[in-house]
Amino acid sequence: MNIREGKKEYLDMQIPEELHQRMNDVIKLDRKRRNERKVICMIKRTMASAAACLVIFAAGLNTSAAFAETAAGLPVIGGLARVLTVRSYHASEGDINLDMEVPAIENTSGDAAFTEAVNQEIEKIVNDYTAQAEQEFTAYKEAFFATGGTEEEWNGRQMDILVDYEVKYQKDPVLSLELTAAKGWVAASEERHYYNLDVASGRELTLSDVLGDDWKNIANEEIDRQIKERIAADPSASFFGYGDNELTEAKFTSVSEDTEFYLNAEGDVVIVFPKYEIAPGYMGILEFTIQD
Amino acid sequence: MKDKNYQLTVDALLRYQDAMYRIAMSTVRNADDALDIVQASALKALENYHKLKSPDSIRSWLFRIVVNEAIDHIKSSGRELLGEENIPESPYHEPAYDRSGEDVCEAVMKLPEQLRIPVILRYYEELSLREISEVTGINLSTVKTRLYKAHKLLGADLQEDYL
Structure with missing residues (x-):
């Protein structure tokens, strides 16, 4: 016999209809x-500077009509800052669809x-x-037709x-804003930016400000613990250098001054790792909430 | 060209989905599990499309993901992959000369996985030895040894092009 004699039977194997749907x-x-796509901005103030600002706020109300008007528009917060839409438009420019709600922070006190x-x-x-996305799309389209692509194959594809x-969170003196920036076409990439700001004193907060002097150890131990916990709970979870993942050179070792974070609705610190940083891409963007 | 690779991956998934299913099914011998394996493999391929080194090897790359998923599935059920050491004393004693295609296919499916996977990739999916080596992660000479052993076990004639 010849093993190939079984090929027809093999290729005739019944394929469930469900396969193509799935x-x-x-x-x-x-x-x-x-x-x-999600980009998150965070603004946080300390209690001490909040108190200072509230005094100024009270004074401002009495002396400035414009300021009073602004304050009246504030949804919850007492008057430290609020977020406004500075640009809002929906437009199509050729093959590109734009859907924009651009925020800005209005600071009524502090710095x-x-x-x-x-x-x-x-x-x-x-x-x-936006400019880069448009550029990429134009370059892709040029390359598509330059390499012999036809209008029919292009099939009117567009970029969004x-x-x-x-x-996200608004409780005096803390304000948390999430900014989303997305592009979609044949493929897409994700970009997130975080700002942890002390509005009154005008500086960016560090992990040390929110977790204390021992911030590195606190964060590292908790992240290591949660990685192990996630692997134990989900057999498909994978992190570089953990379990049977052999990419030890990319294993998570420590947070740094450059590690991204934000504060969630409970005010807890959430540490964020971009896709591919500490785990395979299919794990996506990874967040670790560090409880007090 | 990452974005180009994404479109290539989508195209290849659509083109090779039946083959992916056949390989998964041949490995785990259960239709529901095979569907799950193909689905998980497709997700992995889409997540990792940027790791595709050369578009020419996309078929091997997809099959490798499927084979790995299928092996993981077997292992998660608590057993190791069956190799040549797991072959029962004389399972293939029927006369080898008058088997129908159906008998041959069935006999292949009864081979231990470590021999079965190279056999179906070589003779049914028509991959080259090098591609089989890429898909299974075993070296070229081991691929050859396993194909040879499969022939012996099945009582199959060694063809000139058996390798």
């Missing part, structure tokens, strides 16, 4: 997920120059992101660029 679902889901600098940075991130924001 494959389509996986691809669709993956595309959708790639289009969801206005500082929040102004943050606003400029948000503005710059949004502009750079989305910028949006959401106030």
Whole structure:
């Protein structure tokens, strides 16, 4: 006999109809997920500077009509800062669809120059992101046709660029803002920025400010513990250098001054690792909440 | 060109999904499990498309993910992969000369996994020895040894192109 004699039977194996449906679902889901982008901005103030600001706020109410008007528009917070939409538009420019809600922080007390600098940075991130996405799309389209692609194959594909924001947490004196920037076409990439700001004194908070002098050990021990916990709870979870993952050179060892974080609705520190930093890409962006 | 690779991966998933299923099914011998394995493999491929080194090797790359998922599935059920040392005394004693294609396919499916996977990749999915080595993560000479042993076990004629 010849082993190949079994080939026809092998290839005739019955393929469940469900297979193609499931494959389509996986691809669709993956595309959708790639289009969801989140960028988070955080603003936090200390109690001491909040008290100082509240005094100024009270004075301001009595002396400035414009200031009173501003304060009346504040949803919850007492008057330290609020988030406004500075640009809102939905437009199509050729093949590119723009859906933009760009936020800015209005500082009614404390160091206005500082929040102004943050606003400029948000503005710059949004502009750079949009410009780069448009450039990528144009270059891709040029390459597509330059390499013999046809209009039919191009099939009217478009790029969606989305910028949006959401106030995540608002409890005097803390304000937490989430900024979302997304692009979607044949593929997409994700970008998140975090700001942990002391609005009144005009500086960015560090992990040391929010976790104390022993911040490195506190964060490292908790992250290591949670990684092990997640691997134990989910057999498909994988982190570089843990369990049977052999990529030890990329294993998580320690947080640093550059490690990204934000504060969640409970005020807990949440440490964030970008995709691919401490785990395979399918694990996505990873967050670790460090409880007090 | 990361974005190009993403589209390639999507195209390859659509093109090779039946083959992915056949390989998974041949390895785990259960349709529901095979579906789950293909689904998990597709997700992994889409997550890791940027790791695809060369678009030419996309088929081997996808099959490798499937084989790894299938092996993980077997291991998670608490057993090791069956190798040549797990072959019962004389399982293939029927006369080898008058087997139908169906009998041959069935006999192949009864081989221990470590021999079965190279056999179906070589003779049914028509991969090269090098590709089988990439897919299974075993070296070239071990691939050859296993194919040879599979022939012996099945009482199959060694063809000139058996390798």
